[in-house]
Amino acid sequence: MTTTTQALTEASTSQFVRIQEGDLDLQLHYNDCGAGAETVVMLHGSGPGASGWANFNRNLEPLVAAGYRVILMDCPGWSKSDPIVCSGSRSDLNARALKGLLDAIDIDRAHLIGNSMGGHSAVAFALANPQRVGKLVLMGGGTGGASPFAPMPTEGIKLLQGLYREPTIDNLKKMMNVFVYDTSELTEELFQTRLDNMLSRRDHLENFVASLAANPRQFPDFGPRLAEIKAQTLIVWGSNDRFVPMDTGLRLLAGLPNAELHVFNRCGHWAQWEHADTFNRMVLDFLTH
Numbered sequence: 001m002t003t004t005t006q007a008l009t010e011a012s013t014s015q016f017v018r019i020q021e022g023d024l025d026l027q028l029h030y031n032d033c034g035a036g037a038e039t040v041v042m043l044h045g046s047g048p049g050a051s052g053w054a055n056f057n058r059n060l061e062p063l064v065a066a067g068y069r070v071i072l073m074d075c076p077g078w079s080k081s082d083p084i085v086c087s088g089s090r091s092d093l094n095a096r097a098l099k100g101l102l103d104a105i106d107i108d109r110a111h112l113i114g115n116s117m118g119g120h121s122a123v124a125f126a127l128a129n130p131q132r133v134g135k136l137v138l139m140g141g142g143t144g145g146a147s148p149f150a151p152m153p154t155e156g157i158k159l160l161q162g163l164y165r166e167p168t169i170d171n172l173k174k175m176m177n178v179f180v181y182d183t184s185e186l187t188e189e190l191f192q193t194r195l196d197n198m199l200s201r202r203d204h205l206e207n208f209v210a211s212l213a214a215n216p217r218q219f220p221d222f223g224p225r226l227a228e229i230k231a232q233t234l235i236v237w238g239s240n241d242r243f244v245p246m247d248t249g250l251r252l253l254a255g256l257p258n259a260e261l262h263v264f265n266r267c268g269h270w271a272q273w274e275h276a277d278t279f280n281r282m283v284l285d286f287l288t289h
């Protein structure tokens, strides 16, 4: 575990652990940052080349500085975690992986922050392990299933799947340009880092395509079960989200009994990155009160 006096870098916080959770037996990569009595776990989205570090590098430092231990879990099939083909519910698969990780590193209870697929997975974990969840923060995800208002799959998801099938720099740029509202923040360096992440694990890209062929509905709709989740929940959405449309956030708000919703204007699918400062202040306030 790193301390707050050390610089937080991907390399200095990088850890591996072997988990055995039912029929899941694999090695997971995670970043372990800071120290504190309370733990926050961050779960990334499903894009090619995503990782805990790629999704949350603008968010972990304020939490560590405030005295939280922050764990970024790379889901099975992403980054330096082991490869997997998922033919069932990927949300539940990630939830089982998270349980295995928490057991292996001896964490009884954690707050969960989930981005997109990470939100679906946080909800799956809360349904299966309610006693192990503190508070929930869900951005651009939380229940799978279709939107009744937007054409499905959305343009963003079509671009994401296209990028998995043809992982080129042009397709990456097409996806990222729909990802965020303000594309001026997308630097060549960011594209290159993401491209390198993607291409360093072609097995993950191929497995995602194979998973979709085996089960096109990787993220089941938890809508009917949301009322079972009693955890206090902060839902955060971008009003210009072209991947998982904002009515999904409204469905979460209607279904989760202890939820509040914050909508950012001029924001796409990456609220925690596009509006990082406000997002970080909101999360800290939500976790501490």
Ligand SMILES: O=C(O)CCC(=O)/C=C/C=C(\O)C(=O)O
Pocket (backbone or CB within 6 Å): 044, 045, 046, 047, 048, 050, 051, 055, 115, 116, 117, 118, 141, 144, 157, 219, 243, 244
């Ligand atoms: O299909 C869904 O419902 C989830 C889509 C999703 O998880 C997309 C996330 C993309 C990122 O956050 C990323 O690539 O960084």
